[in-house]
Amino acid sequence: LMAAARELGIEFMSTPFYLKAVALLEEVGVSTYKIASGDITFFPLLQEVAATGKPVILSTGASSLSDVDQALQVLAQGGSKQITLLHCVANYPPSWEEMNLRAMVTLSREFDLPVGISDHSPGSLVPIAAVALGAEVVEKHVTKDRSLPGPDHPFAMNFTEFKDMSEQVR
Numbered sequence: 001l002m003a004a005a006r007e008l009g010i011e012f013m014s015t016p017f018y019l020k021a022v023a024l025l026e027e028v029g030v031s032t033y034k035i036a037s038g039d040i041t042f043f044p045l046l047q048e049v050a051a052t053g054k055p056v057i058l059s060t061g062a063s064s065l066s067d068v069d070q071a072l073q074v075l076a077q078g079g080s081k082q083i084t085l086l087h088c089v090a091n092y093p094p095s096w097e098e099m100n101l102r103a104m105v106t107l108s109r110e111f112d113l114p115v116g117i118s119d120h121s122p123g124s125l126v127p128i129a130a131v132a133l134g135a136e137v138v139e140k141h142v143t144k145d146r147s148l149p150g151p152d153h154p155f156a157m158n159f160t161e162f163k164d165m166s167e168q169v170r
Contacts, residue, residue, distance in 0.1 A: 002028050013057070022048040030054070034139075035119070036063030037088050040071045050078025057137060061088030064082050065110060068105035072111060084137050085111060087130075093155040097115045099126055101133055108134060122155050124165035138169060 005012040013032035016022045017039065025033070037059040040046075049056060056075055057089035060068050068085065075083055101123060108115045116137025117130035127138040128143045141156035157165065 002030075002078045015051065016045065019045060019048050022052065026052060032057060035059060035071075037063065037090055040067055043071075043074050046071055046074045047078045050080040053079050053081070055082040055084070056080050057084045057086060057116070057135055057139075059086045059088045059139075060107065061090035061118065065106075068107070068111065072113075084114040084116055086116045086137060089120065092120050092151050094121055096121070101126070101129055104121060104130060104135060105133055120152075120155055123156075124161070127165055128168055134149040138165075140165065 003013050007077070011031055012029070013034055014025050014028075014030050015036050016025055017036065021091040022033075022045070033052070034057040035049065037047065038061075040058065040060065040063050058068075058071060058075070063071075072083065072094040085107045087107060089098045089100070089103045091098060101117070104115050104117060107113070113134045116135040117127060117137065118139040119126045119130070120141065127135070127140060130138065140162060141152045142159060142162050143156035144159070146153050146156065146158070
């Protein structure tokens with residue numbers, strides 16, 4: 001994946017889910033780390049990632065403002081200087097009523113950091129609205145086939161939809 005990303009001029013980033021994954025990603029040369037919502041209180045992982053000094057994208061699904069604040073403190077104490085917060089609804093896929101894009105605005109106001117959206121809803125409506133509200137990062141799942149097994153494929157965008165969304169967001 002790293003080689004393919006380089007060849008296409010795409011920044012390679014990854015989400016480590018266990019401590020040893022950070023060392024592996026460092027070997028590969030990852031440029032940015034994404035912390036999944038479920039790991040926002042996995043402080044040893046946050047410390048390991050922070051020690052790399054690389055940018056961090058922190059997903060905040062199912063977290064309180066206190067959880068986010070604690071994670072930011074751990075990252076900052078560990079050496080992280082560039083952090084972006086992603087508003088995320090942890091349901092796959094979420095209902096429209098759950099999206100609450102104003103939470104992204106709250107994160108920006110409360111922590112004075114760049115924000116974005118980790119979106120698991122169908123289509124491009126949420127990313128477009130999020131960018132209109134100040135999102136600097138949009139995370140969307142992509143699949144080559146929605147009928148593949150796994151929790152992400154049914155709501156993920158195909159490549160044409162992703163290209164269209166990218167153009168609409170820009």
